[in-house]
Amino acid sequence: MGKVIPHSLFTDYDINLFKSGKHYRLYDKLGSHPMELNGEKGTYFAVWAPTAKSVSVIGDFNYWLEGDHKLYVRWDESGIWEGFIPGVAKGNLYKYKIRSHNQDITTEKADPFARYSEQPPKTASVVWEGDYKWKDKAWMGYRKEKNGLDRPYSVYEVHLGSWKRTDDNKFLSYEAFAKELVSYVKEMGFTHVEFMPVMEFPYDPSWGYQLTGYFAPTSRFGNPEEFKKLVDTMHQNDIGVILDWVPSHFPEDAHGLGMFDGSHLYEHPDRRRGYHPDWKSLIFNYGRNEVRAFLISNACFWLDQFHVDGLRVDAVASMLYLDYSREEGEWEPNIYGNNENLEAISFFKELNEYIYGNYDGVQTIAEESTAFSGVTKPVYLGGLGFGMKWMMGWMHDTLEFFKKEPVYRKHHQDDITFSLTYAFTENFMLPFSHDEVVYGKQSLLYRMPGDEWQRFANLRLLFGYMFTHPGTNLVFMGGEFGQSSEWNYQHSLDWHLTNYDFHSGIQELVKQLNHIYKNYPALYEKQFSPEGFQWIDYGDAENSVLTYVRKGHDKKNDLYVACNFTPVPRENYRIGIPSAKKALAEIFNSDDKKYGGSGMHNKAIKVTKNSWHGHPNSVEVTLPPLSVLIFQ
Structure with a gap:
């Protein structure tokens, strides 16, 4: 040597x-x-x-x-x-x-x-040198159309270490995922897959959110070229790939970035700004030029070298606020005397300006849990410049509402309608993520009240409501078939449950909702605009019923949605219709027997000139128990 x-x-x-x-x-x-x-x-x-x-x-x-x-x-x-x-x-x-x-x-x-x-x-x-030959030229050519904000965006969130394992509980490989996971996501109709962090990390219980190798796909599942093949195969099947990205903090492991050259090189030297008390990790120094170049280079690396279509940026709120998770006296205000981290804000603007200016057809998505203003506004209008933001308030309010016994829901109708008061202030993605099915929160299924039939009916209702609410969607793996236990990163999902009718019914329902979302423009063309939504009636708290319209560019494509949040069927339920149609057709019913429902349907739905809900026309329909109906 x-x-x-x-x-x-x-x-x-x-x-x-x-x-x-x-x-x-x-x-x-x-x-x-x-x-x-x-x-x-x-x-x-x-x-x-x-x-x-x-x-x-x-x-x-x-x-x-x-x-x-x-x-x-x-x-x-x-x-x-x-x-x-x-x-x-x-x-x-x-x-x-x-x-x-x-x-x-x-x-x-x-x-x-x-x-x-x-x-x-x-x-x-x-030491590594790649020679992968990409085969996704077609996708890269038209992904701008697929990834636009006026296109369907239904995301399947995946933790690669536990989506599926071998019979002896060993990890699958990137090559195995390129066959099994791609096939499954395509069959289920999701438009995108989001991987929880794939960058190298030392500690499995961190789920990948404590990174030591920002430029290396984890070797747990194979080498970098094999990961490229997984992304490539997704693209060849018209599936976009989003990566979780963690510029918020990093662990203190001896081989990692902390005290790299014997000094606070990557982390902020002031412990009040350089140490995260919640995660016991170090926080990047966003005011140091070389650190900003490191982070933005890393974001570009995955977009450039791995053809990734989007980055979901983790823990944005922890970066935006100097007092995040800190008591009085544990943080220092900025030069204006308030709690905003001006350097982190500047970093986000620079990051998003560069990405959107240099990569066609990608999206950055902020996991931001506060009411910080302008997260998805363009930088030139004073915003942070993200493409989308997780709608955490909607998620919390919705799950709290669904936890309640149906008999009490009439007293909490405002909880389920409140999201529409701010739904168009940002470009929101509706997330039911991994964070909602761990640490004693229970699975989505077991958050639902009632007997077994009602639990599954509530879950079908939850997904139907989600897919018809303005915004894009994200479902964590296992939710789509009603996983009954909490997520465990050490084991495979309980795939055997899909052999049972109720679970396979949920799976079929999510597949159908994805199909409807992709094929009915009223659900996506104006998903971030108030022009894409109209209440018919949000005030029927006594019956716990909501009715609303979803709209696209063409009025004839309008969809009418009715949600019944109780197990009581509502027969001859009258709904006002804004337009002068002759008849409506039921295109989706979460109570269909193929989903595990009771099978109550509406066949011929005649529009009459009886004014109702302030509209000149109306229809009478049957609302099955705990159901969502979509009419066209």
């Missing part, structure tokens, strides 16, 4: 961009890059460690000994150490051993820009 040869991939322009926080393709420069130099094969290494007094590459090629392969520090005060090591090739293991000027601290770190890592609990980085 030869000595380190001075070499650089950086130009002066690269360095200037890096120092100013504007280099968004750092993954092309930093990290390990197999290459040939003067006819000799080897690997170029580059790492940012400005307070280091020496940086050695240690690995399986030098017995993990320090000193044989010391990198050279650049002269330009960028803090970058670099060099070419002959003979190091794809598959070699390595770390950086960093001796700091800061109190002689020595650290051994995984490469922040590594493309591949050892499988946890091992922690070394792996």
Whole structure:
């Protein structure tokens, strides 16, 4: 193994961009890059460690000994150490051993820009070089149409480690997911899949939200090219791929980003802004140019190298507020004396401006749980620039309403209608995510009151209401077939339940709702606009019934929705009809026997000139128990 040869991939322009926080393709420069130099094969290494007094590459090629392969520090005060090591090739293991000027601290770190890592609990980085040939040219050409805000967006949220496992409880591989998961998502009719974090993480109970390898798909399921194949196969089947992305915090693991070069390099040095008390993790320093470039480069890496169609940004609220989860005296106000993190706000604006300006047909989605204004407004209008935001208030209010025994729901009608007072203030996605089925909250099914039939009827009603409410949709895996137990990341979903009629009925219902959502423009063309929704009657609390209209561009495509939140059938129930149609057809009924319902249907629904609900026309229908009906 030869000595380190001075070499650089950086130009002066690269360095200037890096120092100013504007280099968004750092993954092309930093990290390990197999290459040939003067006819000799080897690997170029580059790492940012400005307070280091020496940086050695240690690995399986030098017995993990320090000193044989010391990198050279650049002269330009960028803090970058670099060099070419002959003979190091794809598959070699390595770390950086960093001796700091800061109190002689020595650290051994995984490469922040590594493309591949050892499988946890091992922690070394792996030299990697990909040669994947993409086959999704068609998708990449028309995904702008598929991913638009006026298109169907029905998301299946997946934790790869527990969606399905082998009979002996081992992980499936990326290649197995490319067959089984793709086939299932396509059959169920979801338009997108969202993966909980796939970036390398050391600790399974974190579910992937404590990252140490931001540029490496986790090796638990295979190598980076195999993950690319999974994304590619999704695209070839017209399924978009969203990744959970975590720029909010990172763990203090010894091989991770914390105290990287013996200093607070990636994390904020002030503990009040650099440590997260809830997750016992470190918070990025959003005011440091090089850290912003690291994070935005990481977002671009997944969009660029892995053809990802969207990023769901985790824990946005924790980034926006200096006092998030902090008591008085544990945080310091900004220069204006309030609690907003101005540096994080600036970071989000820069991130979204760059992504939407440089990647066609992608979306960024904020998991933001507060009433922060303008999350999905464009940056040029003063917003943060996200494409969508999770509607956490809707989710909490809806689940609280559904938990109540139907006899009491008439006293809480306002809880289920309140969301429409703010539904169009942002571009909202309606989430029933993994967070709602853990830590004693119970599964969606077992949150429902009543006997077995009523529980399943309530769940069918919940999904029907969700798919007809304005906004896009997200369902966590298992919910779509009525998983009865809470989610357990250590085991497969209970797929055997789909052998039972009630569970297979829920599965069939979600499949049909996806079909209707994709095929009826009234449900998506104006899903973020008040023009796409009209109440018929939200005041019938005595019967716990809601009726409303969903509208698209063409009035003849209007859909009429009726929800009955009690187990009492409502016969001859009159609903006002805004337009002068002659008849309505029932196109969906959650009480259909094929879904596990009682089978009460409406056949010929004649529109009469009897005024009702302030409209000149009306119809009389039967509302089955605990049901959603859609008419056209």
